[in-house]
Amino acid sequence: MMWAVIPAGGSGTRLWPASRRNRPKFLLPIPGPQSMLRATWERVRPLVAPHHCFVVTGAAHVAAVRGELPELAAEQIIAEPAPRGTGPAIGLAAFLIARHAPGALMGSFAADHYVADPEGFRRAVRAGLRAANEGYLVTIGIPARYPETGYGYIRLGEPLLVAEGLTVHRVQQFKEKPDRATAEQYVRSGEYCWNASMFLWRVDVFLDALRRLLPEVYAPLAAIAACWDAPEGQHCFQEHWPTIPEITIDHGIMERADQVAVVPAEFGWADLGDWHGLAQLLADDADDSVVLGCEHLGLDTRATLIYGGRRMVVTLGVENLVVVDTDDVLLVAHRSRAQEVREIVRRLEQLGRQDLL
Amino acid sequence: MMWAVIPAGGSGTRLWPASRRNRPKFLLPIPGPQSMLRATWERVRPLVAPHHCFVVTGAAHVAAVRGELPELAAEQIIAEPAPRGTGPAIGLAAFLIARHAPGALMGSFAADHYVADPEGFRRAVRAGLRAANEGYLVTIGIPARYPETGYGYIRLGEPLLVAEGLTVHRVQQFKEKPDRATAEQYVRSGEYCWNASMFLWRVDVFLDALRRLLPEVYAPLAAIAACWDAPEGQHCFQEHWPTIPEITIDHGIMERADQVAVVPAEFGWADLGDWHGLAQLLADDADDSVVLGCEHLGLDTRATLIYGGRRMVVTLGVENLVVVDTDDVLLVAHRSRAQEVREIVRRLEQLGRQDLL
Numbered sequence: 001m002m003w004a005v006i007p008a009g010g011s012g013t014r015l016w017p018a019s020r021r022n023r024p025k026f027l028l029p030i031p032g033p034q035s036m037l038r039a040t041w042e043r044v045r046p047l048v049a050p051h052h053c054f055v056v057t058g059a060a061h062v063a064a065v066r067g068e069l070p071e072l073a074a075e076q077i078i079a080e081p082a083p084r085g086t087g088p089a090i091g092l093a094a095f096l097i098a099r100h101a102p103g104a105l106m107g108s109f110a111a112d113h114y115v116a117d118p119e120g121f122r123r124a125v126r127a128g129l130r131a132a133n134e135g136y137l138v139t140i141g142i143p144a145r146y147p148e149t150g151y152g153y154i155r156l157g158e159p160l161l162v163a164e165g166l167t168v169h170r171v172q173q174f175k176e177k178p179d180r181a182t183a184e185q186y187v188r189s190g191e192y193c194w195n196a197s198m199f200l201w202r203v204d205v206f207l208d209a210l211r212r213l214l215p216e217v218y219a220p221l222a223a224i225a226a227c228w229d230a231p232e233g234q235h236c237f238q239e240h241w242p243t244i245p246e247i248t249i250d251h252g253i254m255e256r257a258d259q260v261a262v263v264p265a266e267f268g269w270a271d272l273g274d275w276h277g278l279a280q281l282l283a284d285d286a287d288d289s290v291v292l293g294c295e296h297l298g299l300d301t302r303a304t305l306i307y308g309g310r311r312m313v314v315t316l317g318v319e320n321l322v323v324v325d326t327d328d329v330l331l332v333a334h335r336s337r338a339q340e341v342r343e344i345v346r347r348l349e350q351l352g353r354q355d356l357l
Numbered sequence: 358m359m360w361a362v363i364p365a366g367g368s369g370t371r372l373w374p375a376s377r378r379n380r381p382k383f384l385l386p387i388p389g390p391q392s393m394l395r396a397t398w399e400r401v402r403p404l405v406a407p408h409h410c411f412v413v414t415g416a417a418h419v420a421a422v423r424g425e426l427p428e429l430a431a432e433q434i435i436a437e438p439a440p441r442g443t444g445p446a447i448g449l450a451a452f453l454i455a456r457h458a459p460g461a462l463m464g465s466f467a468a469d470h471y472v473a474d475p476e477g478f479r480r481a482v483r484a485g486l487r488a489a490n491e492g493y494l495v496t497i498g499i500p501a502r503y504p505e506t507g508y509g510y511i512r513l514g515e516p517l518l519v520a521e522g523l524t525v526h527r528v529q530q531f532k533e534k535p536d537r538a539t540a541e542q543y544v545r546s547g548e549y550c551w552n553a554s555m556f557l558w559r560v561d562v563f564l565d566a567l568r569r570l571l572p573e574v575y576a577p578l579a580a581i582a583a584c585w586d587a588p589e590g591q592h593c594f595q596e597h598w599p600t601i602p603e604i605t606i607d608h609g610i611m612e613r614a615d616q617v618a619v620v621p622a623e624f625g626w627a628d629l630g631d632w633h634g635l636a637q638l639l640a641d642d643a644d645d646s647v648v649l650g651c652e653h654l655g656l657d658t659r660a661t662l663i664y665g666g667r668r669m670v671v672t673l674g675v676e677n678l679v680v681v682d683t684d685d686v687l688l689v690a691h692r693s694r695a696q697e698v699r700e701i702v703r704r705l706e707q708l709g710r711q712d713l714l
Contacts, residue, residue, distance in 0.1 A: 017671070297708075299701060300694070312713060313687045314374070314701055317694035318678070323687070330670045330682055332689055337657070337674035344656060344671055351654075356669060 001049045003104050005093035007086050008057040008111035014274040014341045017329040021357050026111035027064050037111045038068045043118040056089040081238050087247040091210055095225035098203045105129050108199040116268020124265030127163040128200040136261040138200040141193025142269045147183035152195035154262050171260040193264045209257045220244050275322040276338035279305035329356055358406045360461050362450035364443050365414040365468035371631040371698045374686040378714050383468035384421050388639055394468045395425045400475040413446040438595050444604040448567055452582035455560045462486050465556040473625025481622030484520040485557040493618040495557040498550025499626045504540035509552040511619050528617040550621045571609045577601050632679040633695035636662035686713055
């Protein structure tokens, strides 16, 4: 059995108006019926002893996270005083785990990714834990199926071991989100995986890497962990946390560490960053429409994503649309413009419409 | 000064989901801010003495009509026991007017038509009343500007008189809604008007025509009128009304009477039968979008009609759509399919969704 941390941050601006500041992507029932956070927890649960999971989230979302995961104890849900990226969030969890089990295996799993095949996911985790146990910092990679420019890539190095029918490779290189031509070349080569930002390691190995590579993160986290259970614990947390620089685990640790491995595995993973991607993922056929969360009556409707709630949505003679119906805002957009939803959010911010953000 | 009747019937199925059984077209704020019924009354009011107007409507709508026209007395709003078309509704009003003023001039004005230029409308009415005073049954015609297939047409006959700068003509013939080719021929000829279903006549002339042409309507109405103020008035009304056949004034009287005249006049009239027609009427330019009743933020949005309420509507990269946002249903349709909104209503009926009709 392993320990787990679920960093639950980010807002998912491109999924506005379903996602809002007070209802970030990981709280949305996409694709439903449960929230992405709850689906993440249920996916991980068979690998984790009951109280060996932490969720690190913004203070504003603690109540919602508790509502989604009532089986977690209060001390398993950690409220960041301010967002600092995945590096400090995962690092803090590692320190807290080390207090109980310094040599434990640990995994980190983003709260807002989609996985179609949870058992396939767990197989990949079990394979990765084999390498983690041998001292590797392990990431899970998704063999790149098409030239997606919205994901980071990982170039596979030599094979290290085989477990659960999967081959774990050394990582040759992490690559930033590529342009289209580069992405096409990556896919053609067959040597690249998408970076799914799921990590596995021994806590001692990770904390050692953190100490060497990010001392400016390590030191304040060590101070916070040292007084965690003391009466001044919260005060200490609030005092040190803001001094920590913002950094991701990918940039801060994985791209700079030596013993890094990747498990390429296919389990229907997707980031679901925008409405078009969601529609693409959920439609069996490119012409199919997808309806989430509401009643729908469609006459002559093609390739349209409908995300709704209370109201019935009726569509007539339309195609390639995204219709997102919430209590206070309705969005109707062409699917090809899904990335520009961010622009709408920016526009509303300029207009002072905080109520809609 | 004249008397007036406003028959407020019909449901306006093609304006669903804004129009419903309990919120027919004449109660909608199209184009707003007031309801079509209230706009009709305010348009007619300068021509009518305070208590010389009747509204004939379905029993289910009496309360709503009172709310829209609080200045009318209770007895001016007549609840039909069952819908019977404009013939009986207008006929009943004529009988009730005749009890006070048997030789009065009277006009009938549909409650759900749009008029851009109310003063132009009143000029046409005043011209028509001149011919009505001479014993003609008069209708107001709108010179056909384009080959609309959704309206009935009137072929102009010889000129009868000039008043208010308008020429009143004898009617040569009423024509049913034509096919496209016929409509084009009508428009080319310059001899045709659209039938706006507005009527002007002397009450005695009209009742005489009703007695001769529709005795099966005249007789029960006469019976109802005879006991209108008696204690058994309501009972008599409820008893006789259902025996009256359903018929419109156009078919029952105007198309069959001898002395029929028409005032061709241009005052921005439209029937606003469907969403596309409404968009066409209200957009200055064919590419313009039209927003009614809600906040709208549009990015790269063309030729789209948005009819909303409480919610903000945001559109991105769309064109030629109709978006109708109500409390319990949302409609997104291509403008070219506006006529098929009726089909949706039929479909919902089949599905037993009375709650949405």
